[in-house]
Amino acid sequence: MSTNVARVLVCLEEVGAEYEVVPVDMTTGEHKSPAHDARNPFGQVPVFQDGDLILYESRAISKYILRKGGSDLLRESNLAESAMVDVWLKVESGHFSSTMSPIIFQCLVVPFLGGETDTKIVQENLEKLKTALGVYEARLSRFKYLAGDFVSLADISHFPAAYYLLGGSHTSVLDAYPHVKAWLAEVMDRPSVKKVVELMKLPSA
Amino acid sequence: MAPMKVYGWAVSPWMARALVCLEEAGVEYEIVPMSRCGGDHRRPEHLARNPFGEIPVLEDGDLTLYQSRAIARYVLRKYKPELVKEGDLEGSAMVDVWMEVEAHNIEATLWPIIRHCIIGQYVGRDRDQAVIDENLEKLRRLLPVYEARLSVCKYLAGDDITAADLCHFGFMRYFMATEYAGVVDAFPHVKAWWDALLARPSVQKVMAGMPPDFGYASGNIP
Numbered sequence: 001m002s003t004n005v006a007r008v009l010v011c012l013e014e015v016g017a018e019y020e021v022v023p024v025d026m027t028t029g030e031h032k033s034p035a036h037d038a039r040n041p042f043g044q045v046p047v048f049q050d051g052d053l054i055l056y057e058s059r060a061i062s063k064y065i066l067r068k069g070g071s072d073l074l075r076e077s078n079l080a081e082s083a084m085v086d087v088w089l090k091v092e093s094g095h096f097s098s099t100m101s102p103i104i105f106q107c108l109v110v111p112f113l114g115g116e117t118d119t120k121i122v123q124e125n126l127e128k129l130k131t132a133l134g135v136y137e138a139r140l141s142r143f144k145y146l147a148g149d150f151v152s153l154a155d156i157s158h159f160p161a162a163y164y165l166l167g168g169s170h171t172s173v174l175d176a177y178p179h180v181k182a183w184l185a186e187v188m189d190r191p192s193v194k195k196v197v198e199l200m201k202l203p204s205a
Numbered sequence: 206m207a208p209m210k211v212y213g214w215a216v217s218p219w220m221a222r223a224l225v226c227l228e229e230a231g232v233e234y235e236i237v238p239m240s241r242c243g244g245d246h247r248r249p250e251h252l253a254r255n256p257f258g259e260i261p262v263l264e265d266g267d268l269t270l271y272q273s274r275a276i277a278r279y280v281l282r283k284y285k286p287e288l289v290k291e292g293d294l295e296g297s298a299m300v301d302v303w304m305e306v307e308a309h310n311i312e313a314t315l316w317p318i319i320r321h322c323i324i325g326q327y328v329g330r331d332r333d334q335a336v337i338d339e340n341l342e343k344l345r346r347l348l349p350v351y352e353a354r355l356s357v358c359k360y361l362a363g364d365d366i367t368a369a370d371l372c373h374f375g376f377m378r379y380f381m382a383t384e385y386a387g388v389v390d391a392f393p394h395v396k397a398w399w400d401a402l403l404a405r406p407s408v409q410k411v412m413a414g415m416p417p418d419f420g421y422a423s424g425n426i427p
């Protein structure tokens with residue numbers, strides 16, 4: 001399952017919304033079809049539809065779902081807190097998921113497609129990941145969660161890439177960062193996350 | 206109330222993103238200039254503000270923020286919430302969508318072109334035309350989507366300017382100073398949108414601190 005789709009599903013689970021997943025088969029190029037293009041001109045998944053409203057970009061969709069569902073995971077009633085959520089959402093996107101993405105691609109997708117993992121790319125990105133994790137460790141030694149002492153979308157948004165990190169061959173990278181490890185374990189223990197993990201394990205995912 | 210402080214170098218397109226939003230917000234702020242070539246962003250006093258060693262950083266009283274888009278959102282939410290369509294469920298979603306589109310597509314595509322066409326010559330880096338061409342190709346596939354969007358509404362998130370439009374300014378400013386500006390000019394609605402952004406006093410004010418060569422030719426190396 002795409003990490004971006006998983007992000008959206010977790011938010012739907014968090015607010016207890018009723019939803020339906022419509023599969024788009026990227027292996028057959030369905031994401032490039034005219035029908036999908038009409039939904040998302042960038043040809044990506046997920047695409048989210050709520051009545052007449054069509055949205056793409058998983059973090060934008062996530063925010064919409066959480067706002068509509070009345071969730072406090074964005075902390076929007078507090079300017080300073082919501083700003084910290086935004087800071088760490090950008091860090092997640094720019095420093096965590098962006099380094100995990102090529103690792104996941106090389107270690108999982110490339111072999112699945114019959115190719116050979118480029119270990120140089122994996123190593124380069126693992127080094128970048130470790131640099132970022134050092135900052136996370138310092139942050140999580142001071143605060144319970146990333147944006148402060150409250151859980152937020154910033155924490156949960158890490159779950160999809162973290163799922164693959166925890167299930168892959170580079171999990172030991174986390175051993176040097178005990179606060180990060182404990183924080184991730186807590187994120188992965190959320191009922192919404194566990195539900196989506198079950199969906200990610202399905203062969204159709 | 207002490208003015209907000211923004212740390213960084215004004216020629217940075219990331220810094221420009223924060224500055225244009227501060228200008229739009231109409232608040233008092235102070236730029237604390239830093240030297241990139243002097244490595245100010247890697248010094249302990251800056252790492253204490255931003256452990257990732259990046260700029261811009263915003264200080265508003267006790268609050269220290271980094272990541273230019275997070276800064277942009279905070280400043281606008283605080284002073285001009287209509288620019289993030291606060292309280293409008295669907296409107297704010299559209300602002301978020303186009304801020305994400307910019308984050309994932311525009312910076313990644315324009316920055317390599319800008320580095321090779323403008324900066325390279327001053328830092329002893331050979332121009333890599335293959336990198337330029339690869340990113341121009343991506344840009345040519347992106348612009349029709351922008352053109353289609355801007356044909357149905359005046360700005361990206363609707364008929365009013367929002368953070369989504371403003372966030373494009375910094376990178377667009379330098380790209381349009383390269384020899385490839387014509388790639389954008391070929392899309393009339395995108396060109397009109399860019400011209401409308403350029404006409405804004407906030408944009409003009411920030412642009413005054415952004416010479417097209419980043420200051421290299423005049424010796425004001427960032």
